[in-house]
Amino acid sequence: MKSLKLLAATLAFSTALGGAAFAQTNLTMWYHGAGSTVERDLINGIITDFNGSQTDWKVSLQEFPQAAYNDSVVAAAVAGNLPDIIDVDGPVMPNWAWAGYMQPLQLSEGALDGFLPGAIGKYNDQVYSVGLWDAAVAMYARKSTLEKFNIRIPTLEQPWTGEEFNGILETLKASGEFDYPLNLGMADQGEWYPYAFAPFLWSFGGDLVDRTSYETAEGALNGDAAVAFGEWWQSLFTNNYVPGTSQDMASHETGFIDGDYALQWNGNWVAVKTLEALGDDVLFLPAPDFGNGPKIGGASWQFGVSATSAHPDGASAFIEFALQPKYLAAFSDGIGLIPATAEAAALTKNYAPGGALESFYALSEKQAMLRPVTPGYVFEALEFRKALSDIANGADVVDALDAATDAINADIARNNNYAAAQ
Numbered sequence: 001m002k003s004l005k006l007l008a009a010t011l012a013f014s015t016a017l018g019g020a021a022f023a024q025t026n027l028t029m030w031y032h033g034a035g036s037t038v039e040r041d042l043i044n045g046i047i048t049d050f051n052g053s054q055t056d057w058k059v060s061l062q063e064f065p066q067a068a069y070n071d072s073v074v075a076a077a078v079a080g081n082l083p084d085i086i087d088v089d090g091p092v093m094p095n096w097a098w099a100g101y102m103q104p105l106q107l108s109e110g111a112l113d114g115f116l117p118g119a120i121g122k123y124n125d126q127v128y129s130v131g132l133w134d135a136a137v138a139m140y141a142r143k144s145t146l147e148k149f150n151i152r153i154p155t156l157e158q159p160w161t162g163e164e165f166n167g168i169l170e171t172l173k174a175s176g177e178f179d180y181p182l183n184l185g186m187a188d189q190g191e192w193y194p195y196a197f198a199p200f201l202w203s204f205g206g207d208l209v210d211r212t213s214y215e216t217a218e219g220a221l222n223g224d225a226a227v228a229f230g231e232w233w234q235s236l237f238t239n240n241y242v243p244g245t246s247q248d249m250a251s252h253e254t255g256f257i258d259g260d261y262a263l264q265w266n267g268n269w270v271a272v273k274t275l276e277a278l279g280d281d282v283l284f285l286p287a288p289d290f291g292n293g294p295k296i297g298g299a300s301w302q303f304g305v306s307a308t309s310a311h312p313d314g315a316s317a318f319i320e321f322a323l324q325p326k327y328l329a330a331f332s333d334g335i336g337l338i339p340a341t342a343e344a345a346a347l348t349k350n351y352a353p354g355g356a357l358e359s360f361y362a363l364s365e366k367q368a369m370l371r372p373v374t375p376g377y378v379f380e381a382l383e384f385r386k387a388l389s390d391i392a393n394g395a396d397v398v399d400a401l402d403a404a405t406d407a408i409n410a411d412i413a414r415n416n417n418y419a420a421a422q
Contacts, residue, residue, distance in 0.1 A: 024051070024058035027314050028083035030073070032301065034063035038334045045330070050321045057314040059085065077101045082306035084315040088129055089191070090299025091371040091381070093121045097128045098375035098418055103307045104128055106316035111323060118298030118368045119340040129302035130319060132328050133337035136364040137196055137296045138284040140256055140264035140274060146283070149175065154285050156366055162203075162232070162290035169241045172262045182242045183261035186392070187252040189245070193385040194371060196265060197233075199287060199295035202369060204229035208384050209408060214374040215417045217408040221384070222401040229290070230387075230397035237392045245389050268360040272336050275356055284359045287367060298368030300337065338364050375418040379411045 029047070033039035040063065047059045062083070064072050070092065076082045077099070088096055096102045104126040112120055112130060121129030146153055151168055154160045160168065172181035185192055198208060205225030209217045220226065236242045243251065256264035257277045274282050287294040303322065305315040328344035331337065332351060338361055339345040350357040371377055387404040391397055412418065 024055060025311060025314060027057050027059045027085060027309075027311060027318065029059050029061050029085035029318075030069075030083045031061060031063050031087050032066045032069035034065045036335070042327075042331055042334050046322050046327055047318075050318050053321065054317075057311070057317060059318050073101065077306075080308065082308050084306060084309040084311060085303060085318060086306055087301050087303050088121070090118065090121055090129070090131065090302055091191075091194075091373075091377050093129050093302065093304065094123045094373050095375040095378045096304075097123045100307050102128050102304045103309070103312055105130065105305060105319060106313055107320050111320050114341045114343060116298075116338070116340050116364055116368070118300070118364060118370065119302065121299070121302050121304065123373065129304035130323065131300055131302035131340055132322060132331050133300060133335075133340055134298060134364050134368070135267050135269065135300040135337055136298075136360045136368065137199075137265060137267050137287070138271075138360060138363055139287065140266055141262070141283045141285055142278065142281050143283050144281050145172075145262055153283065154288075156286050156362060159286045159294045160288040162288055165288040166232075168263075169236075169239070173239070173241060178262045179255070179260040180241060180243055181262050182236070183252060183255050183264040183266070184236070184242045185247075185252050185264075185266060186243055186245050187247040187249045189385070189389070191381065193388055194381040195297040196267075197388055198371060198384060199297055199369065200233070200290065201226060201229045202295040203287065203290040203292050204232070205292045207372070208380045209372050209374065209376065209412075211372060214372065214376065215412055217380070217405040217412075220405075221387075221408065222398070222405040225292075226401055227398060230391055230401055232290070233388065234391050234394075234397055237394075245392055268338060268357060269336050271357050271360065272350070284357070284363075286363060294367050295369050296363060296367045298364065298370050376408070376412055376415065380408050383407045 031043055043061060047061055051058050073082070073086060082101065093102065105128065107127065112127065115130070116134045118134040119131040120127060149171055151171070169181045172178060185196065201207065206223060206229055207220040210220045237244055251260065255261045257274060271284065287296050303319045305312045309315050325341060325344040325347055328339045328341060329347035332339040332344065332348045339348055339351055345351040345361050346353065349355060351361050352358070372380060383404040387400045390400045
């Protein structure tokens with residue numbers, strides 16, 4: 001009897017050991033896309049595949065509305081309740097890394113070979129985040145409109161010059177056929193302003209901050225180049241080339257398709273809808289060159305590992321698993337954004353060679369520039385947005401840019417030049 005009891009105990013112990021050996025350690029993940037069933041299905045598909053591909057880790061997902069997501073992460077960081085895996089908007093990542101919310105990724109050698117620069121989040125020469133996609137902005141136009149008014153179709157090699165672009169706006173206004181020659185999207189008053197409009201400043205030769213040190217905005221945001229940009233920016237409104245800050249969102253979203261605007265400065269995320277409405281007549285054109293090269297913004301949402309994760313190896317393993325071309329292509333086909341690699345683009349309907357949105361991949365590859373890679377960007381973006389709104393509404397250009405510069409410099413000084421993580 002004792003032998004049988006001993007045998008039963010041994011079997012039970014062995015079974016327990018075997019079960020433990022195959023138990024998966026749980027990893028928590030937060031994502032900003034609550035409300036989008038397409039994104040939810042794509043993310044859950046990757047999670048299901050990853051969880052079934054190995055026996056070490058099991059990822060579980062919690063979704064947040066985008067508008068509340070950043071605040072939720074900050075609150076969780078303060079409370080010490082961050083998940084293992086987070087997603088982060090590219091330009092925000094340096095602030096979260098500096099603040100101690102994130103840690104560098106543990107990726108295999110060559111894991112990011114071939115990725116668009118905007119999809120890789122680096123801070124202090126370390127990779128903290130990586131995106132499955134990037135985004136790009138283009139000048140939307142109707143081919144028929146350009147031909148009607150004898151307007152040259154620009155190319156990546158020969159974009160419109162600033163002088164040429166201003167002349168085009170005047171020609172389109174003088175035609176009397178449009179409510180405005182150009183829709184800039186002034187109704188979208190969040191991150192759109194620095195993402196979409198800072199590239200115009202860069203093309204003039206200015207910036208939100210001096211990137212040689214990231215310790216001052218003096219000369220970058222209020223120097224001669226920035227003032228020239230500000231005067232041009234204000235002229236768009238005084239000349240009635242674009243709607244002002246009181247533009248309603250419905251007009252922004254449908255005005256170009258409805259013919260109210262001749263041109264539209266917008267992202268690739270509305271390209272499919274525009275193609276469906278206008279067909280082959282729609283063109284996606286490069287940014288104008290105001291003297292220092294045509295620029296657009298780079299970096300979109302990316303995945304990273306929280307600083308408090310007890311399992312950064314497992315969290316990084318999930319992120320690396322998600323970088324497979326088939327997943328990059330699936331996200332592109334599902335939500336219309338730019339696949340992070342040419343290999344993935346070739347698997348998609350719209351971004352493959354000859355695809356309707358192929359030009360956006362080239363724009364991202366050739367013209368994209370990162371917003372200032374500094375923890376101070378989150379504050380700089382707010383001040384830039386305020387300055388642009390004030391200038392659009394008639395404020396003195398020099399005063400508005402000086403005020404933004406002073407506020408940014410005070411923030412940098414208040415945070416010890418953001419040097420804590422250097």
